[in-house]
Amino acid sequence: MHIMEGFLPIEWSVAWYVFSIPFIAYGAWRAKKIIEENPSNKALIAVAGAFIFVLSALKIPSVTGSCSHPTGTGIAVVLFGPAITAFLSAIALLYQALLLAHGGITTLGANTASMGIIGPFAGWIVYRFAKKHLSVVSATFIAAVVADWVTYVVTSIQLALAFPADAGLSGILSSAAVFMGIFAVTQIPIALIEGVVAATLMKHLLQIKPEIKGAEVFA
């Protein structure tokens, strides 16, 4: 889902930065605040961020014959909500942009918008609904799958907006279909894998630190 360096026209680069920066800043401020309120939250935020680091480093083969990577944002969004997830995702994306030439500085705003903000936000909405009916572990599974998959749908739309096949809405839609064919289909099995891994971690966390059960109050 990384849009490569220089592959978004400059006006879109700027627009997505303008969109993302308030969320990242608010997330950083919230992270600082909940650590001040309770210093033991620091370790849990580190786990959520570390999960993004691990999963977004793994490129997994998929049924379409190409490889893609999970996003790892499910744990962060379930425990701390979308704002802190935006901040943590931006850190992982910055590492990959600077050290791996994966993604880029000019596309960091757009990549944070998909992986750190809109995808996790969708996962968070679904989580809040799912946990009324399901266990925290099952709801985490669903949230992680949705956050992962929506991330790639957003990337497809971002690229379609910047590179419409024709003028007007129909051009955007036909481009979106092309990019979704690449991203959204490849991502289905990977999102499911990510959901299982996130649910397993959540199950373990609940066993060794049961007080996180009420953790969504942070969000």
Place this chain on the structure above:
Amino acid sequence: MRFLPLLILLLLITPVLADEGWSGADEKAEEAISEIKPDYTPWFEPIWEPPSGEIESLLFSVQAAIGALIIGYILGYYRGKQHAQNS
């Protein structure tokens, strides 16, 4: 939930049996862009690129290792703390 590990295995193994190129989806999107808009040239180059594929995979491994280390350390700490409280 019990069948989920099986699902993971199946999802991981089936693709690799196929004879495919296994390139990255990000690169495929790049190709699609050049088909939609052949005259588009990236206006910014990465400031630094890993000099080779080996070094790139090294840095990917480092990224995963940093994450795994933090998760393992903190989960172990929680577990030890719980154990100490119980005894």
